[in-house]
Amino acid sequence: MRLVSYREGGEHRLGVVDGDELIDVTAGVGERNQPGAVSPMRALLSREEPVAAFLEAFEGRRVPLDSVQLEPVIPDPGKVIAAPVNYRDHQAEMQEDFHIDALGVFLKAPSSVIASGQTVRLPYTDRRFDQEGELALVIGREARNVSVDEALDYVAGYTMLLDMTMRGGEDRSTRKSFDTFTPIGPFLVTPDEVGALDELQLRTWVNDDLRQDADIRDLIWGVPQLIAYASSVMTLRPGDVITTGTPAGVGQVVDGDRLTVEITGLGTLTAAVSSEDAVVCPTNGARRGPRPPEDVTPVRSR
Known part of the structure; x- marks a missing residue:
């Protein structure tokens, strides 16, 4: 459904x-x-x-x-919980010393969500912004300290999400929470229709350039472990969104770009990119934090 x-x-x-x-x-x-x-x-x-x-x-x-x-598939999520560095190839391309098992999760502002087909608005003229295509899930009932074995029982459905990111040394929640930085949708697909998560494939394009091509089974923390961990930190409630992290292939986006994410059986999520009304950034974290490659990591052959 x-x-x-x-x-x-x-x-x-x-x-x-x-x-x-x-x-x-x-x-x-x-x-x-x-x-x-x-x-x-x-x-x-x-x-x-x-x-x-x-x-x-x-x-x-x-x-x-x-x-x-x-509209965004969940127009008013109570929380958007995100997984940092949850694919090893993304860890390598970002030259990160740690991945999710040391970093835990972070929060994105619920006000950052927009619908498929809407526009990501870049806030600054002097900072780098990247695309990150991800599998996301929506919680269907209250969950607190659930086990890995029971975790999928709390999922209402799955969708796609773009975790738009400003690069730099500011806190993750700041760099990823600008208004319009979480395109999500277009559908919430119930688990019975999605089938086995390990069989899903994620692809992200910028314009006609295939940037990300990954198997969901390559997640470091799979969906059940991610739900179980998040529920040990905070109570999960119906309508909360958990997004599972991005694979290698992140790269800079600029004014006029078209973003497309597809995941097996979930449809197509799209967004435009605009820098209209962008200003100079008031913080000075541009030269800090993880350093993404200047060129997009090549999509691996299958």
């Missing part, structure tokens, strides 16, 4: 994708468009009834998929 968040008439809506159409199921979770209310997607994930059982029993009006304005 594939779910989308979208806007219609100024309201947040929720749909189930069926071919070239979507079935609007917003009414089934309540018209939650009052100030301070959670999005329909968050409301759906917070229900005690299993998501699939509810959606299969609900009949809503049909809308052409290409006629709606997509």
